[in-house]
Each structure stands twice: as C-alpha cells, then as structure tokens.
Amino acid sequence: MMNETVNDVVQEMEKLPQHLQWQVLEFARMLANTQVRGVPGQELLEFAGCIPADDVQMMRDAIEQDCGQIVHNKNGAFRQVEQESSKV
Numbered sequence: 001m002m003n004e005t006v007n008d009v010v011q012e013m014e015k016l017p018q019h020l021q022w023q024v025l026e027f028a029r030m031l032a033n034t035q036v037r038g039v040p041g042q043e044l045l046e047f048a049g050c051i052p053a054d055d056v057q058m059m060r061d062a063i064e065q066d067c068g069q070i071v072h073n074k075n076g077a078f079r080q081v082e083q084e085s086s087k088v
Contacts, residue, residue, distance in 0.1 A: 009024075
C-alpha cells in the first residue's frame with residue numbers, strides 16, 4: 001500500500017505532460033541516490049540557548065536590514081532582490 005504522499009505525487013504527475021513527468025522521475029531518482037548529510041537535530045539540542053539573546057537580536061536585525069530576497073524566475077535562474085532600505 002502506498003502512503004499518502006506517494007499518492008499525492010502520482011495525482012499531480014498525472015496532470016503533467018510527458019516531458020515534465022520524465023523530469024519528476026529523474027529528480028526522484030536523483031533524490032534516491034542522495035546521501036543524507038549533517039547531524040540529527042536531537043544531537044544539536046545540547047547547544048540550545050548557547051548564543052546570548054543580545055547576539056541573537058543583533059543577527060535578526062542584520063538579516064531584516066541587510067539581506068535581500070532570493071527569487072526564482074521562470075527560466076530556472078535565481079537572483080537576489082534588494083529590499084528597500086528603512087534607513088534615512
């Protein structure tokens with residue numbers, strides 16, 4: 001018996017033209033061969049709270065003020081969009 005996610009993927013794929021179904025299949029095959037990297041979150045819990053609250057707030061402020069937004073266009077390319085500066 002297939003799980004709900006697999007059923008949902010199949011339903012969505014049935015709506016696609018053949019060439020896009022092929023792309024989804026190739027992507028799924030690539031994912032199946034991808035090795036998971038990193039550390040399980042459970043192992044990182046010991047570090048929770050290690051960054052001082054003031055430092056976390058400074059990071060949040062920097063992200064809000066200085067980081068642009070990454071957008072994906074119809075050609076598959078990514079570009080960075082600068083946010084309007086709130087600085088006067």
